[in-house]
Amino acid sequence: MAFNLEIPYSHPFGHRGFTHSVLFALLWAGLLALLVGKSRKYLFFITVFSATVSHGILDALTTGGLGVGFFIPFNMERFFFPFRPIKVSPIGVSKFFSEWGFQVIISELKYIAIPCVLVLLFLYLLKPKE
Template identity: 65%
Template structure:
């Protein structure tokens, strides 16, 4: 998996790009939504194997889960939520599986569970997979993950945000 930092910055970028004045609430929900799919690591404690549809990188990393989660958030927060907010939560949740499918290890991501239990990786697996567990993250392995994410997640997100800022400034001048 990518680290919580990589997932969080991707969601932050999605929220900021999708909404001119993204509220702190929307940004926080986007970040939490991008981290939520890894709740499936708890399944290890109940003997659920990795390869199971409900194992790690299974259903909670699927497109269907992202749709259901985004709908639940919109229902929970009521009528003031617009389609843009639904899309921010949807794409923030989906970004988790996308980043995981770019990592260097694991058994792939179940994007299409429950319709297809196959696990997928993208052809370019460039993000160093993050260790599971806080104590293992603070090691040389964790440092390699951070450097990998700086290159393949943080830098692209920063460039997108800078580009959006420049576009917004140019549009204000007209």
């Protein structure tokens, strides 16, 4: 979205900037919990917050870009984790359907999809039988 609005990548509202910060995740989860969370607003809040903040965490595990602004607006520095196994996705549809895009899909399956499926399977197996 920031690219479409011609906001520079390194700007606090640029790609992986404020919308990837912990503050944004708190505000977004709170707003959605108030507007659409019918019952168990705290559970809805925790789910949306976790999903939003995890996006920044996953981006900080990628091999490209300028890093993630976890603490914007309090600290404008961008961060990566020391371990960065996820290949950064190319920007643009034509570039995504290429060898690079294929490598990204394999990387995301390996480091995101398969671990998620294993966690869900584990939780399912722990679920008490009725």
